[in-house]
Amino acid sequence: MKATLVTDGVYRLSANVDNILFEGMWPVPAGVAINSYIVKGEKCALIDGVCGWDGVPETLLAQFGEMGLSVDDIDYVILNHLEPDHSGWLDAFKEIRRGFAIVTSERAKPLLEAFYGISDNIRLVKSGDTLDLGNGRVLAFEEIPNVHWPETMATYDTRSKTLFPCDAFGSFGSVADDAPYDDTLQEGQIRFFEREMERYFANIVTTFSVATQKAIEKTKALDVRIIAPGHGIVWRRDPGRVIDTYTRLAGYAKGPARAEVAVLWGSMYGMTALGVQPVVEAVESQGVRTRVHRIPETSISYVLDSVLQCSGVVLGMPTYENKMFPPMAAVLDEIGRKKIANRRAFRFGSYGWSGGAQKELAEIDERLRMKWDYLEPVEFKGRPTGDDIALLRQRGVELARSVRRWALGTES
């Protein structure tokens, strides 16, 4: 990767990481960029770090070199967020550079000690505090707790009006050296990052949607001309576009989301599977798009993305040992933990003798306070009959109509 100029006195340094599971669990087939920034006044500040997944900051040091900088030129290290994807380079950095000051939030202090054994030379800042780098370059800080850890803050360069919000406004997806800015990308490429942003949001940020909404309000109160996040591309031409996308996604957690239906289904011997197509056809007959995922074949990362974006969810799964088909229970548990609430939903499935999937579904919804609004379920013994299929079609139509009314705001 190469260091690039964001705007006068502000540089972007970055590393693309692939062949990993992000947070140890989310696939990133198109990789993910981890961004760091340098802001130069008379003094020089490094905002968040960048390193390989192994914590070695070779990428960072090479990019210093390209800019004609050495580690000794760094006066301040600003840590917006202590998660190791942004701070993992500190161990190696403190070995080669002494005498720099760390600028971070109060709540970051115990984390700095716990992760890196650092307790000296820390300047704690809170919302409204500033740091004067000289030459008319003043940085301001804004706490944005829980986007994504409690200590998270954003840094704002008052001169170029660039916001450095770390995880907020980020996305998955590797970024090309020669096109790290929205104004250097074609519309199709920006759309790619927006799709990766949706999945990133669903996987990383959804649980913190309320905190994110507060952070967005703080962002809107500032005169922001450039958004330079810790992951993904920098928004220079149209920062409003990424603010709108995040506003939309944060709203989806409580619903309504899009007028679409996610269909999640799992089946051992194909009995429940016989019901999937009729339901999908019925939903789509109402002009409502579906996103169909087989469980457990589909990674939960993509399932979360679909469920976050859809106002309606169909769940098809059989009974297994008096409970629900276990991989579906695991998926629902994760959806509930991500606090994706208030969906219009419908469940169907096959059983052999006693059933039990339905009871567990109710338990999960209750335990995780999901408040999903379910239509009457359709359960069939073994293979579905013609009547069962007809009933499934009826429910599909009913769900699609309900989803449309809710998502389009035409409910009385």
Ligand SMILES: Cc1cc2nc3c(=O)[nH]c(=O)nc-3n(C[C@H](O)[C@H](O)[C@H](O)COP(=O)(O)O)c2cc1C
């Ligand atoms: C391992 C296993 C455990 C099952 N446990 C139950 C059960 O506890 N109660 C029940 O009513 N049916 C149970 N069944 C029967 C299935 O629910 C039934 O075969 C159903 O048709 C499976 O649907 P599928 O082909 O979509 O997986 C079990 C089946 C299997 C294979």
Ligand SMILES: [Fe+2]
């Ligand atoms: Fe994070």
Ligand SMILES: [Fe+2]
């Ligand atoms: Fe991150």
